[in-house]
Structure formats: C-alpha cells, structure tokens
Amino acid sequence: MTKSFNLDGQGIAFEDGQTILQAAEAAGVYIPHLCHHPDYSPHGSCKLCTVKVNGRICSACTFPAAEGQEVISNSRELQDDRKKITQMLFVEGNHLCPGCEKTGNCKLQAVGYYLNMLDNHFPHFYPGRGLDASHPDVLLDHNRCIFCTLCVRASHKDGKDVFAISGRGINKRLIINSASGLLKDSALSAEDRAAHICPTGAILIKRTGYQIPIGRRIYDHHGIDQIDTDMDTEPAHGS
Amino acid sequence: MAAKIRIATTSLAGCFGCHMSFLDLDERLLQLADVVEFDRSPLTDIEHCGRCDIGLIEGGVCNSENVHVLREFRKNCKTLVAVGACALNGGLPALRNFIALEACLQESYLDGIGVENPQIPSDPELPLLLDKVHPLHEIVKIDYFLPGCPPSADVFWKFLTDLIEGREPELPYELVHYD
Ligand code: FES
Numbered sequence: 001m002t003k004s005f006n007l008d009g010q011g012i013a014f015e016d017g018q019t020i021l022q023a024a025e026a027a028g029v030y031i032p033h034l035c036h037h038p039d040y041s042p043h044g045s046c047k048l049c050t051v052k053v054n055g056r057i058c059s060a061c062t063f064p065a066a067e068g069q070e071v072i073s074n075s076r077e078l079q080d081d082r083k084k085i086t087q088m089l090f091v092e093g094n095h096l097c098p099g100c101e102k103t104g105n106c107k108l109q110a111v112g113y114y115l116n117m118l119d120n121h122f123p124h125f126y127p128g129r130g131l132d133a134s135h136p137d138v139l140l141d142h143n144r145c146i147f148c149t150l151c152v153r154a155s156h157k158d159g160k161d162v163f164a165i166s167g168r169g170i171n172k173r174l175i176i177n178s179a180s181g182l183l184k185d186s187a188l189s190a191e192d193r194a195a196h197i198c199p200t201g202a203i204l205i206k207r208t209g210y211q212i213p214i215g216r217r218i219y220d221h222h223g224i225d226q227i228d229t230d231m232d233t234e235p236a237h238g239s
Numbered sequence: 240m241a242a243k244i245r246i247a248t249t250s251l252a253g254c255f256g257c258h259m260s261f262l263d264l265d266e267r268l269l270q271l272a273d274v275v276e277f278d279r280s281p282l283t284d285i286e287h288c289g290r291c292d293i294g295l296i297e298g299g300v301c302n303s304e305n306v307h308v309l310r311e312f313r314k315n316c317k318t319l320v321a322v323g324a325c326a327l328n329g330g331l332p333a334l335r336n337f338i339a340l341e342a343c344l345q346e347s348y349l350d351g352i353g354v355e356n357p358q359i360p361s362d363p364e365l366p367l368l369l370d371k372v373h374p375l376h377e378i379v380k381i382d383y384f385l386p387g388c389p390p391s392a393d394v395f396w397k398f399l400t401d402l403i404e405g406r407e408p409e410l411p412y413e414l415v416h417y418d
Contacts, residue, residue: 090328097417098324098388099331104418113415119327119384123377126329126336214418223412 005069014065021049021060024073030225031073032082032111034089034199035148036061040157043149046089048082048111083115091122094129094143095200101209102201104217108146109200110224132176134184137206138195144202145174151203155194162188174202244403245291247278247316251305252332252372253298255281256389257323261295263392274403288315293402297322297389299329300373304366313379318402321375324388324417333372340370383408387416 002013007024014023019042024031035046044062051060052072060073072078089095089108097103111117129142147165151174155162162183166175178185188195190205198204214220218227250258258281264271279288288294294316300306313319324330335343349357375381383402385394394414401408 094337096324096328096330096333099334100418109417112417113412116410116412116415118386118410118415119321119376119381120374121376124328124333124374126333126371128337220416221413 003065003067005065005067005071007071008074012065012071018065019061020051020053020058020063020065020069020071023065024060029073031060032114032224033061034107034111034146035150037150037153037197040150040153043153046146046148047085050078050081050085052078079115082111083117084121086112086115086117087119087121089146090120091124092127093146094126100144100201101204102144102198104214104220105212106201106219107199107224108144110219113219114224127170129173132183134182135186135188135206136184137190138183138188139204139206140174140176140183141202141204142174144200146200146202147172147174148199150197150199151194154197155188155192158192158194160187160192160194162186162192162194244275244293245278245289246275246280246293246295247288247291247312248280248282248295249288249297249308249312250281251296251298251308251326251375252301253323253325253330255297257297257326258282260387260389260392261395264396265392267392267396271399275399288312291316292318293399294319295322296320296326296375299325299332300369300375300378301332302366302368306369306378309375309378318382319379320383320385320398321381322385323390324386326375327384327386328374329372330388333374336371340368344368385410388418390414391416 004011004013007029010029012023012027012029021031021033021036025038031049031051033046033049035043036049042061044059047059049060050057053063054070095108097109103109131142132140149165152163152165162177164175164177165172167173175181176183176186195203195205248258277283278291279285288311294312296309296312296319300309321327325332329336344359348354348359385398387394391414394410397410397414398408
C-alpha cells in the first residue's frame with residue numbers, strides 16, 4: 001500500500017526518502033519555493049516553502065514526508081508569511097525590476113506576483129553590492145543575489161565549484177573561485193548549468209537579455225504555480 | 240447629484256511616465272470626468288493641494304521639496320496611493336543610493352564628460368538633495384500601492400473604479416507587474 005500524507009485536505013502519495021515538497025511536486029501541487037530545485041540537494045534557506053506540519057512550522061523542501069502527516073500550505077496565514085519573506089528578500093538586496101534583463105523570467109518576481117505582493121512594506125536597505133562584468137559571456141550582479149546557493153550547488157555538480165557563499169548575516173556574499181576573485185579568471189563557461197540556474201537576475205548570459213521582449217516572458221501571463229516551475233529560468237537562446 | 244470625487248496627483252522624483260500612462264485611459268477619461276474632478280495636479284496647474292478624496296503620487300523622494308509635497312498630500316488626501324516603481328522602491332533614481340551624494344554632484348556638474356562652466360548648482364531656490372532617494376512609505380503612511388513602470392492604464396482604471404464604487408481595490412495577476 002502506498003503511503004500518503006494530507007496536504008490542504010488532499011491525499012499526497014510519497015515514497016520513503018521524499019521530502020514534503022518533492023512529494024507535492026510529483027503530485028502536481030505547487031508549494032512556493034526559491035532555493036529548492038529538483039536536480040540538487042535541498043538547502044532550506046529561503047523559507048518560502050514554509051508549511052505547517054502537524055501544527056509546527058517546517059520547510060517543506062527539507063522536511064521528510066511521513067505517513068499520516070497533516071500539512072497546511074495554502075492558508076491565508078502562511079501566504080501572508082510568504083509575502084513578508086518575499087518583501088524582506090526585495091528590500092535586503094537591490095531588486096529594481098524595470099532595469100533588469102531578467103524581468104518577466106525572474107522567479108523572485110514571479111513569487112511576488114503569485115502572492116499578489118504590491119509593495120515592499122519594509123524600509124529599503126540599499127546595500128552597496130557591486131557588479132562583476134569581467135567574464136566575456138556571463139554577468140554577475142551581486143545586487144540581485146538572494147543567497148539561494150543554486151549556482152553553488154550547480155557548479156559543484158558541473159565539477160567546477162566556481163561559486164561559494166562567504167561571510168555571515170549582513171556581510172554574506174557570493175564569492176568566486178579564482179585567484180583574482182573575478183569571474184573572468186574562474187572556470188565558469190556560459191554552457192555551465194551554474195550560469196543558467198539563478199532564479200533572479202544575479203547571473204545573466206550576456207547579449208541575450210532582450211531576445212524575448214518584455215510582455216512576452218514566462219511570468220508575464222502565467223503564474224509560477226501554473227507552469228513547470230523548475231525549468232531553468234534562462235530560456236533557451238539562439239540556435 | 241453627489242459631489243464629485245476629488246483627486247490630486249503629483250510627480251516627485253519620477254519621470255511623468257506614470258502620468259502619461261494615466262492619460263492612456265483615453266476615452267475612459269471622459270467616463271472618469273463624470274464622477275471625479277482634479278485638484279492639484281500637473282493636469283490642472285493648481286499649486287497646492289486642498290481637501291481631497293484620493294492622492295496619486297508618482298516618483299520617490301529625492302529632495303526636501305519632495306518631502307514637503309508628500310506631507311501636504313498626506314495631510315489633505317483621505318486615501319494616499321503610491322503609483323509606480325519609483326514611488327514603491329525608489330526606482331531608477333535610487334541607483335544613486337550606491338554612490339556618495341558628493342561624488343554624484345561632482346560627476347554631474349564638475350568632472351563629467353562635456354561639462355561646461357563647471358559649478359555645483361547652489362541657488363537658494365533649488366531644493367536640497369537628500370542623501371538618498373527613498374520610497375514613499377518610508378516617509379508617510381501609504382494606503383495603496385500600484386506597482387509597474389509604469390502601471391498600465393488598466394491598473395489605474397481597475398483601482399479607481401474599485402475605490403470609487405466602494406469596493407476594496409484588488410489587482411488581478413495580469414495587472415501586477417514590477418516592470
Ligand atoms: S525552498 Fe524551502 S527553504 Fe527555500
């Protein structure tokens with residue numbers, strides 16, 4: 001007999017070893033997330049996947065599914081919490097969408113749209129974070145990094161370990177594995193999965209940003225809950 | 240006949256793009272004019288805001304005059320609305336927040352390419368620049384937010400018709416854009 005748990009009143013089958021988020025995804029049920037990606041081990045840092053399991057708050061992307069669990073995800077309370085979390089992500093970095101090539105294809109933005117987030121609520125931090133435009137094919141804009149570590153995990157799997165997170169709290173930053181600390185001296189190539197996995201506009205492939213016009217991009221007309229959310233948000237470019 | 244709804248609008252550290260988008264209401268402006276009238280606004284040239292039902296503010300806050308105008312609006316408008324990306328998060332003008340104000344002025348008026356007769360403007364008529372550009376909600380209480388750069392005419396229409404007809408304003412997915 002297959003095992004199952006209850007998610008917002010719906011039975012979700014799971015296999016041993018699956019997290020709540022993996023089982024929900026397999027059943028086609030959307031739980032908001034940013035740092036989770038099915039191809040990489042969970043990191044549990046963004047907290048957007050916060051659910052209530054048997055009355056306790058947990059991250060669905062790290063919490064193992066178990067027989068008979070009562071899981072609440074789509075409640076007003078949790079959606080409000082997620083909106084606050086998303087607003088904090090926006091004010092902690094510099095997310096100025098009108099000037100970002102990723103706009104419309106950005107998962108951070110898409111989660112904001114999905115949650116009907118109309119403002120940033122909190123005072124803006126405006127950290128001075130800088131930009132690394134040294135690489136011939138890849139742009140790194142630290143202003144848009146949300147420290148999800150997807151590029152870190154992807155680059156590890158690419159066998160290159162180009163990225164890492166250094167420092168703590170407000171001093172946390174993405175660092176590059178090269179003697180100069182610059183992307184151009186690292187092993188990164190535009191073909192690497194790590195160059196395409198960023199959910200925001202922090203890592204961009206140069207000279208491709210406006211191939212698809214604004215207004216015709218992934219999340220311009222489709223909610224992130226309605227489409228395959230784990231496709232790389234860089235659409236395939238050129239031929 | 241019921242008194243008309245009074246609306247005031249202004250652009251602070253904005254580009255008037257949101258106002259242009261508002262004018263994109265086109266023939267719907269006539270419908271709107273049946274029920275609303277404009278107080279202080281670039282559309283009327285009224286200089287100071289009287290008692291109003293709705294205040295629409297485009298742009299963030301970058302200088303002392305912006306602060307005074309924003310406070311005048313808050314004092315006089317029952318419902319104050321932040322309109323567009325700059326009002327919500329500072330927008331493009333907030334890109335200067337990562338550069339010291341002095342360095343900005345130096346580059347613009349002294350050392351920049353093509354600068355003639357270099358001098359930093361200091362006429363007492365000119366409002367003083369703030370150290371940083373701020374979104375409106377950091378200065379006064381804002382009742383509603385319309386995101387977008389600019390928000391489309393449909394956003395203005397949906398919001399204003401909801402509000403005027405006594406519904407809680409709501410923007411459906413298609414109308415929520417940060418770009
Ligand atoms: S998706 Fe679970 S914490 Fe980020």
